[in-house]
Amino acid sequence: MNHSSSNYKSWRVVNAVRGEELPRYVVGRPVEPEEIPVIRTPSRGIVEITRGCGRGCRFCNPTLLYFRTIPMDKILREVKVNVVGGERWISLHSEDFLRYGGKGLDTNPEALTKLLNTIVKLPGVEGVSVDFVTASTVVANPNLRRLQISWVFHRGNSQ
Ligand code: SF4
Numbered sequence: 553m554n555h556s557s558s559n560y561k562s563w564r565v566v567n568a569v570r571g572e573e574l575p576r577y578v579v580g581r582p583v584e585p586e587e588i589p590v591i592r593t594p595s596r597g598i599v600e601i602t603r604g605c606g607r608g609c610r611f612c613n614p615t616l617l618y619f620r621t622i623p624m625d626k627i628l629r630e631v632k633v634n635v636v637g638g639e640r641w642i643s644l645h646s647e648d649f650l651r652y653g654g655k656g657l658d659t660n661p662e663a664l665t666k667l668l669n670t671i672v673k674l675p676g677v678e679g680v681s682v683d684f685v686t687a688s689t690v691v692a693n694p695n696l697r698r699l700q701i702s703w704v705f706h707r708g709n710s711q
Pocket of ligand 1: 605606607608609612613614615647686
């Protein structure tokens, strides 16, 4: 049985819950950043800021997903969901934090700085950390070496 994107919509998670027959393969199109829904419940402070990578490491799954930056308004809404849920420390999740706001493998230090400055000033946020940074991005982008990110680990709204 061939399940292409054309019949993707006919398959839903509810079919699995009902114990109905499921397609062996489901092929869907990549989701655009604007279509990615905002979380409704806290995620232990982990907030996705990019999705995918595309750098091409042969052993890696995220490389199969093209790189996208999540719109800042969605990121801020997810931070607020976490703060309301009692989280005080926000961990920005990506495959390469330094590529936030950039195109492909390029970087965008201005967008990165704006994102961080905005999040640390949100009421209730006491600290921000990041989970993944790729050294090759720093090597390929000398402009990032001047980026002052040590304040990422500062606490509170004292910036
Ligand atoms: S840079 Fe990291 S996330 Fe990207 S393809 Fe390589 S191993 Fe995967």
